[in-house]
Amino acid sequence: MARELHDHWFKEAKREGYRSRAIYKLREIDQKRSLLSPGDAVLDCGCAPGSWVQYAAQQIGDDGVVVGVDLLDITPLPGHNIHLLTGDLGDIDDAVLLAAANRSATQRFDVVLSDMAPNTTGHRDTDHHRSMSLCELVLQRCGTLLRNNGHLVMKAFEGTNFQELVQRVHECFGEVRTMRPTASRSVSREMFIVGMNRRDDAELSLPPTPSGGPPPVPEDWSLGQ
Ligand SMILES: C[S@@+](CC[C@H](N)C(=O)[O-])C[C@H]1O[C@@H](n2cnc3c(N)ncnc32)[C@H](O)[C@@H]1O
Numbered sequence: 001m002a003r004e005l006h007d008h009w010f011k012e013a014k015r016e017g018y019r020s021r022a023i024y025k026l027r028e029i030d031q032k033r034s035l036l037s038p039g040d041a042v043l044d045c046g047c048a049p050g051s052w053v054q055y056a057a058q059q060i061g062d063d064g065v066v067v068g069v070d071l072l073d074i075t076p077l078p079g080h081n082i083h084l085l086t087g088d089l090g091d092i093d094d095a096v097l098l099a100a101a102n103r104s105a106t107q108r109f110d111v112v113l114s115d116m117a118p119n120t121t122g123h124r125d126t127d128h129h130r131s132m133s134l135c136e137l138v139l140q141r142c143g144t145l146l147r148n149n150g151h152l153v154m155k156a157f158e159g160t161n162f163q164e165l166v167q168r169v170h171e172c173f174g175e176v177r178t179m180r181p182t183a184s185r186s187v188s189r190e191m192f193i194v195g196m197n198r199r200d201d202a203e204l205s206l207p208p209t210p211s212g213g214p215p216p217v218p219e220d221w222s223l224g225q
Helices: 002-016 023-033 051-060 094-100 124-145 162-172
Strands: 041-045 065-070 082-086 109-114 146-157 173-179 190-198
Touching: 002 023, 023 051, 023 146, 023 173, 023 190, 041 051, 041 124, 051 065, 051 082, 051 109, 065 094, 082 094, 094 124, 109 124, 124 146, 124 162, 146 162, 162 173, 162 190
Parallel strands: 041 065, 041 109, 065 082, 109 146
Antiparallel strands: 146 190, 173 190
8 A cells, every 4th residue: 555655646747747756745734734935945854856846936926035955965946046055954054045045034934944864874763862962953953044934844753752842843944743744654754743823933943931831732633534
């Protein structure tokens, strides 16, 4: 069954000219939550081979811009609204990312996407903790790169610290959902955390304060329902 599903999404991506089946995860999330709008500046973290960039560029149109970052070289994509950078997200300065989007430190990005994944080992806890570190990095970068009221979509591998991460996102965004798109493989432990309307004064890079109990965490929200 998992293999059939893989083949289905893989074939769809090929037929529609997308570089990866991952497109269908972002498309489903965006269609449900309306995150990407014409004219937006979008930062796509871990963008190779580039299907999220392709989809985002279509949604934001000629007046928007997508900046994609990946450790791997990315084969160029057509479109004056696409800028691709090679490197570790943790090593690229805010100024470089903002300049690629033609934005200033006060304007910042409208949407931050992260489909970043560690090289998986097959050891669930190890992969989970590595994924958590990448999510921490994304949240940290949102602190200076995502505008107030901006949106975040971030992939995480579920495990012991997952709910704690969701709580962190709750502290920083007005509305939060966890989603598992239908295009995710049944064997995968990936979930997508969607943070909408970044709070004005959210200090995204600060650790959570251990005050009187955790904030409410929403029930997992399946797009299939
Ligand atoms: C699942 S793939 C992304 C697929 C992409 N969303 C698409 O639609 O084609 C995950 C990517 O995250 C990248 N990645 C992992 N850690 C990273 C880091 N620290 N900085 C930049 N990219 C990273 C990997 O190189 C890999 O290409």
